[in-house]
Amino acid sequence: RKEVEQDPGPFNVPEGATVAFNCTYSNSASQSFFWYRQDCRKEPKLLMSVYSSGNEDGRFTAQLNRASQYISLLIRDSKLSDSATYLCVVNRNTGGFKTIFGAGTRLFVKA
Amino acid sequence: NAGVTQTPKFQVLKTGQSMTLQCAQDMNHNSMYWYRQDPGMGLRLIYYSASEGTTDKGEVPNGYNVSRLNKREFSLRLESAAPSQTSVYFCASSETVSVYEQYFGPGTRLTVT
Numbered sequence A: 001r002k003e004v005e006q007d008p009g010p011f012n013v014p015e016g017a018t019v020a021f022n023c024t025y026s027n028s029a030s031q032s033f034f035w036y037r038q039d040c041r042k043e044p045k046l047l048m049s050v051y052s053s054g055n056e057d058g059r060f061t062a063q064l065n066r067a068s069q070y071i072s073l074l075i076r077d078s079k080l081s082d083s084a085t086y087l088c089v090v091n092r093n094t095g096g097f098k099t100i101f102g103a104g105t106r107l108f109v110k111a
Numbered sequence B: 001n002a003g004v005t006q007t008p009k010f011q012v013l014k015t016g017q018s019m020t021l022q023c024a025q026d027m028n029h030n031s032m033y034w035y036r037q038d039p040g041m042g043l044r045l046i047y048y049s050a051s052e053g054t055t056d057k058g059e060v061p062n063g064y065n066v067s068r069l070n071k072r073e074f075s076l077r078l079e080s081a082a083p084s085q086t087s088v089y090f091c092a093s094s095e096t097v098s099v100y101e102q103y104f105g106p107g108t109r110l111t112v113t
Helices: none
Strands: A004-005 A011-014 A019-025 A032-038 A044-050 A054-056 A058-067 A071-074 A084-092 A098-101 A105-110 B004-007 B010-013 B019-025 B031-037 B044-051 B064-067 B074-078 B087-094 B110-113
Touching: A004 A084, A011 A019, A011 A058, A019 A084, A019 A105, A032 A058, A032 A071, A044 A054, A044 A058, A044 A071, A058 B004, A071 A084, A084 B087, A098 B044, B004 B087, B031 B074, B044 B064, B044 B074, B074 B087
Parallel strands: A011 A105, B010 B110
Antiparallel strands: A004 A019, A019 A071, A032 A044, A032 A084, A054 A058, A058 A071, A084 A098, A084 A105, B004 B019, B019 B074, B031 B044, B031 B087, B064 B074, B087 B110
């Protein structure tokens, strides 16, 4: 079983839709959590950090559930420009640094 | 402010050849990383440098060596390239390891024939 798992998709949604991605992680010692966005043939770029209290940035909301060991990303009012692959990232630094990237969830937003 | 830069952008090698991928950051970050990304897989950490003067193995270090030349620069060397090393290589940096977000360079697309 992979340490960080994501639904690969693709998710095909119309403009204006709300879409949610989940990511599960298996190591309870994980300390920090992020969502990155990666456009085709480009580098990953930080979308947002994820906190236990939940955090929002415009149309994007991220949540962390430590008890169930998953993080989520909600995108409201999807735009064509949101089409990309969304990567879940989990870090820890106990017994050595480890950073694990999920394989990503592809999103296509269509007009 | 360039962020993280990588050279070259593209490279084709024959099996057994060697090469060095260069990475530099101008954000005064302490930590730097090298990843590879293969189709259908997440990025996998090859090596990292928590601070100047230190380097440590990541998840997939075999076949690679690294040098943290100074605080700004972190290079990745393939001593004897193999077809299995065909991949996209990304360099990244962060303030420190663990809790801080990482900033990525544009990547190097390497093909080994």
